[in-house]
Amino acid sequence: DTEVTQTPKHLVMGMTNKKSLKCEQHMGHRAMYWYKQKAKKPPELMFVYSYEKLSINESVPSRFSPECPNSSLLNLHLHALQPEDSALYLCASSRLSMETQYFGPGTRLLVL
Amino acid sequence: AQSVTQPDIHITVSEGASLELRCNYSYGATPYLFWYVQSPGQGLQLLLKYFSGDTLVQGIKGFEAEFKRSQSSFNLRKPSVHWSDAAEYFCAVALSVYNQGGKLIFGQGTELSVKP
Secondary structure (H helix, E strand, O other), X not given: OOOEEEEOOEEXXXXXXXXXXXXXXXXOOOEEEEEEEOOOOOOEXXXXXXXXXXXXXXXXXXXXXXXXXXXXXXXXXXXXXXXXXXXXXXXXXXXXXXXXOEEOOOEEEEEO | OOEEEOOOOEEEEEOOOOEEEOOEEEOOOXXXXXEEEEOOOOOEEEEEEEOOOOOEEEOHXXXXXXXXXXXXXXXXXXXXXXHHHOEEEEEEEEEEEXXXXXXXEEOXXXXXXXXX
C-alpha cells in the first residue's frame, strides 16, 4: 500500500483566515514533504521533514507553518495568505529521504 | 547546477501509436531518476524509477525508460498509447542536500494529448 491521504480536497479561505492542511501516511515512512504546484508547472518543494524534524525549508514565507506531530502525520498551517498562494498543495512521503516519494492527491486552495 | 530538462512542452500522438518523452539531466554523481504522471487536478503517480543496475527499467501501465549515462538522458517510452494516457508527465532527479537529506528536482513537464 503506497497511499498518502490529504484533507481537505478543496479549501477556500479569505486573506485573514487561519486554516490547516493535513497529510497522513501509514507506510512507516520517515520523510515527508510539502509541495506547492501552480497550473501547468512542476511541483515546487516547500518543506522536508525527516524523522519528524524539519530538515529543509525552501525559504517559504512565514504565513506557511509546517508541523509534524508524529511520524504518520504532517500539517501545514496557513495564516494571512495572499491570492497568489492559490495553488494545489501536495504532500509526499518516502521511506527515507533520497528514496522514492509517493504523493497524495493534493488540496486545491483558493485564497480570496 | 543540477537540473532536469524536458524539451517537449506538449506532444500529440494518435491512439495506438508509439510514444517517447525526452528527459535530460545535469547531475554530477550517479542519479536517482523518476518519471511521474499527473492527471488534471490530481496528485503525482510514480511510473518508474532508476537507481542502479539494468539501464532499461519497466514501469506501470506498459511504460519503460532507458538510462543512458553517455547522453545524460532518461527517456520514457510506450509502444502503443491509449487515450487514458493523456496527462502531464514529469521527469525528476533526486538531489542530495548535504546534512539535510534529499529532494526532487523536476523537469518542466510534458503534456501528452492523444487523438483518436
